[in-house]
Amino acid sequence: MRRPASPASAPAPFDEAHAKVYDDQFAALNALKDCFHLLMEGYFSGLPEDARILVAGAGTGAEVRYLAPRHPGWRFTLVDPSAPMLAVARRHAEAGGYTDRCAFHAxxxxxxxxxxxxxxxxxxxxxxxxxAVARQSYFADIAARLKSGGRLINVDLCADDTAHSFESVMSLWLSLMGLNGQSEDSRAHYRKAYGVQFAVHGPDAVAKMIEAGGFSPPAPVFQAALMRGWTAQKA
Known part of the structure; x- marks a missing residue:
């Protein structure tokens, strides 16, 4: 799910064909997205009326579509290596009337x-x-673009694959993929790719990477099957 964020050890940026279908690709799982968007808004409450928000790996701009109407003074920096994905994000911004508050960086x-x-x-x-080095550097790159005390919310696919509960969690996740319309073959491919092509680090390792990247010890604030989320502040 989602998109790469750093030139090191990342797959190629999503192409135009992927960008066209991305917004509807995981429609059956939108309830999960709504949940961490709500957490994001809660964590960002109290930010200045003219706050600047960095959206790393912005894709088609879902976070901005959620926040921009609710905070008319906020400005957004959308960063994604995929120009086609950002083009979709720009079209959403134009339709929503907040393009003048957005900067797009492909x-x-x-x-x-x-x-x-x-x-x-x-x-x-x-x-x-x-x-691991590239992933920690990614968090450091985000920290370098935040004010002291700046807030980060991070959500990733993440699980301890050595835990006895791992296969139960994975089974639930694959069932959710099935509800989203993925075929049995597609889910089998996903299972083989997990821990190889993406999400190879467990929750303790990810938390340490965030902290080593320049943040306070991150707080675990979200879990839904394979999705985990943390909040942290720039140290």
């Missing part, structure tokens, strides 16, 4: 300006970084 976070943002989102992004 690149990796590490290549974007070092502007001081009040908060950042990284939703279903860093699990594509299978190399």
């Amino acid at each position: 690149d990796y976070v590490s290549a974007t300006p070092l502007a001081a943002h009040d908060a950042a989102t990284s939703l279903l992004v860093s699990h594509f970084l299978t190399d």
Whole structure:
């Protein structure tokens, strides 16, 4: 799910064909997205009326579509290496009337300006970084673009694959994939790819990477099957 975020150890950016169908690709799981969007809004409550939000791995801009109407003074920096995905995000912004509050960067976070943002989102992004050094560097790149005390919410596919409960969690997740319309063969391929092509680090390892990237010890605030989320502040 979602999209790569760093040039190191990441798959190729999503192409135009993928961008066209992305918004509807996981429609049956929208309740999960709604949940961590609600957590995101709660965590960002109290930010200034003119807050600047960095959206790392912005894709088609779902986070901005949620936040922009609710916070008319906030400005957004959408960063994604896929120009086709950002083109969809821009069309959503034009339809929503908030394009003038958005800056679009078809690149990796590490290549974007070092502007001081009040908060950042990284939703279903860093699990594509299978190399631990690259993944920690990604969080450091986000921290470098936040003000001191700036807030981060991070959600990834993540599980301890050595735990006795892992296969039960994975079975539930694959059942959710089935509800979303994925075939049995597709789910079997997904199971083989997990821990190889994405999401190779367990929750303790991810939390340590976030902290080592320049954040306070992250708080675990969300879990739904294979999805886990943390909040943290720039140290």
